[in-house]
Amino acid sequence: MSLDLPAWSEPFADSNRGGLARHGPWGRVERDWAFGDASGRGLRVAIIDSGVEADHPAVGGRLVESVAVEKVGDEWEIVPTQPLDVVGHGTACAGIIHALAPEADIVSVRVLGPDNRGNGGAFATGLWWAIEQSGASVANLSLSSRSEAFFGPLHELADEAYFRNVLLVSAANNVSVASYPSLYAAVVSVAAHDVPSGDTWFYNPAPPVEFGAYGLNVDVAWRSGTRMVVTGNSFAAPHIAGYAARIRAAHPGITPFETKALLAATADNAT
Amino acid sequence: MNDDAREATILDALEGVAARAAVSSRLEPPGGEAILRSVVEAAVAVFGAEAASIALHEPDTDRLVIRVAAGRAGAGAIGLAFAASTGIAGYVFSTGQPLAVSDVTADPRFDRAAAETTGYVPGSILAVPILDDNGSVGVLEVLDGRSEGGNQLRDLDLASVFAHQAAVSIRASRVERDTAELLRATLARLATDRDLDAAAIESVVSDTAAHLDSEGGGRLWALADAVARARHASPDQVGLVIEILDALARRSARPAPRSFRR
Numbered sequence: 202m203s204l205d206l207p208a209w210s211e212p213f214a215d216s217n218r219g220g221l222a223r224h225g226p227w228g229r230v231e232r233d234w235a236f237g238d239a240s241g242r243g244l245r246v247a248i249i250d251s252g253v254e255a256d257h258p259a260v261g262g263r264l265v266e267s268v269a270v271e272k273v274g275d276e277w278e279i280v281p282t283q284p285l286d287v288v289g290h291g292t293a294c295a296g297i298i299h300a301l302a303p304e305a306d307i308v309s310v311r312v313l314g315p316d317n318r319g320n321g322g323a324f325a326t327g328l329w330w331a332i333e334q335s336g337a338s339v340a341n342l343s344l345s346s347r348s349e350a351f352f353g354p355l356h357e358l359a360d361e362a363y364f365r366n367v368l369l370v371s372a373a374n375n376v377s378v379a380s381y382p383s384l385y386a387a388v389v390s391v392a393a394h395d396v397p398s399g400d401t402w403f404y405n406p407a408p409p410v411e412f413g414a415y416g417l418n419v420d421v422a423w424r425s426g427t428r429m430v431v432t433g434n435s436f437a438a439p440h441i442a443g444y445a446a447r448i449r450a451a452h453p454g455i456t457p458f459e460t461k462a463l464l465a466a467t468a469d470n471a472t
Numbered sequence: 473m474n475d476d477a478r479e480a481t482i483l484d485a486l487e488g489v490a491a492r493a494a495v496s497s498r499l500e501p502p503g504g505e506a507i508l509r510s511v512v513e514a515a516v517a518v519f520g521a522e523a524a525s526i527a528l529h530e531p532d533t534d535r536l537v538i539r540v541a542a543g544r545a546g547a548g549a550i551g552l553a554f555a556a557s558t559g560i561a562g563y564v565f566s567t568g569q570p571l572a573v574s575d576v577t578a579d580p581r582f583d584r585a586a587a588e589t590t591g592y593v594p595g596s597i598l599a600v601p602i603l604d605d606n607g608s609v610g611v612l613e614v615l616d617g618r619s620e621g622g623n624q625l626r627d628l629d630l631a632s633v634f635a636h637q638a639a640v641s642i643r644a645s646r647v648e649r650d651t652a653e654l655l656r657a658t659l660a661r662l663a664t665d666r667d668l669d670a671a672a673i674e675s676v677v678s679d680t681a682a683h684l685d686s687e688g689g690g691r692l693w694a695l696a697d698a699v700a701r702a703r704h705a706s707p708d709q710v711g712l713v714i715e716i717l718d719a720l721a722r723r724s725a726r727p728a729p730r731s732f733r734r
Contacts, residue, residue, distance in 0.1 A: 432572035
């Protein structure tokens with residue numbers, strides 16, 4: 202049976218990976234050099250999601266700030282909030298990033314909540330704060346908006362992040378519609394591959410989804426101190442965010458563009 | 473019976489018809505729901521699943537309500553409602569991000585109470601959003617599917633195709649429902665003010681239609697209203713409207729570049 206599936210993961214599937222083989226202009230870069238001590242020390246990673254559970258063992262006590270987007274009158278505002286997770290998903294992302302960059306600080310920007318659900322305004326406000334106020338140099342977005350009304354504002358924010366030296370890592374959405382900001386050129390867009398390894402990632406030279414990372418049957422942290430085995434592009438993105446945190450901490454001053462180039466040059470298909 | 477009384481009687485009768493049409497469309501779901509049922513039945517067959525269900529969001533209560541379900545373990549789930557902002561389905565609904573969980577029981581609080589209400593606690597869940605132009609309108613879930621080769625990534629992609637089919641059906645049935653609402657609301661307003669001329673009645677219909685578009689940015693009824701009002705234009709003006717719409721149709725039919733698909 203052959204179906205035209207809306208699959209950003211397809212280029213990274215076992216049967217298709219031959220198409221990714223390539224020889225980059227500067228060859229392969231060794232991960233040991235790119236990652237340095239692989240600690241993420243001195244760096245902040247923002248997680249724009251459902252919140253992060255501060256005392257989950259997988260987060261390692263690295264959560265340093267928690268804010269939430271709330272509607273005050275007609276405006277969306279950033280407010281300090283309890284370090285809790287309304288779903289478990291933000292904690293899953295934090296756990297993956299902490300495992301890869303254990304000394305990186307984590308900032309939680311909760312854009313999900315009973316009143317914010319699926320609201321592009323809440324999402325854009327949280328993203329704005331992460332870029333301009335949080336002090337983070339890497340932001341993980343394992344969620345997206347598909348509101349046409351926010352195509353423009355989110356695009357501007359993605360460019361703003363790029364110019365302000367903040368790397369946005371965005372999960373692609375495997376549904377048959379566009380979602381933002383994962384399809385913008387200024388972000389690192391990630392889908393899941395089917396290799397059961399957190400140390401494996403691929404660079405896809407055919408945008409918009411340029412990276413494939415571990416997202417199939419991933420053992421992740423979840424709400425209330427638990428763990429779950431989950432699948433989705435949502436869990437691939439924080440792997441790339443974790444590698445990016447290693448690279449950015451090891452090479453202070455490195456730009457988002459240079460970080461992306463190093464992620465490509467250290468990918469499993471780089472030769 | 474004079475003309476005024478006859479007109480009032482006709483309006484009362486039409487309002488009665490409109491009210492019953494609105495109620496009956498609730499009692500006997502329009503064709504769209506039959507398609508939703510076939511979507512979940514097909515999902516059960518394709519995934520070899522114990523159950524598949526479609527939950528739609530009800531904005532008034534902010535809950536996801538399971539409207540259709542199929543499979544051996546699905547029947548007990550119909551009508552079940554749960555919060556739209558928590559749990560796996562809530563996350564998928566909130567973010568529009570598909571998610572598969574291999575062992576849901578690992579989270580002791582995860583939807584267990586809701587699942588037990590149906591008499592069935594699944595081991596694995598595939599959950600994908602049902603998306604229209606403005607965001608999520610519901611969630612399609614497949615419980616305990618027998619994944620071919622264990623590749624849930626492929627399964628998520630496939631389930632998304634089913635969800636897209638559901639979205640098309642939901643969109644069509646919304647037009648049916650809105651039409652009944654347009655008829656009901658228009659007649660209700662006409663019934664309270666019976667001295668309107670043709671232009672004023674047209675204005676009432678137009679105004680009522682404008683309220684049918686969702687807050688999230690859907691403009692279907694605004695477009696329908698503009699086109700409908702244009703029927704009063706001169707032949708030359710109608711010709712111009714047709715040319716403009718034709719140009720727009722050709723432009724929007726042009727495929728966007730892959731990296732800029734909107």
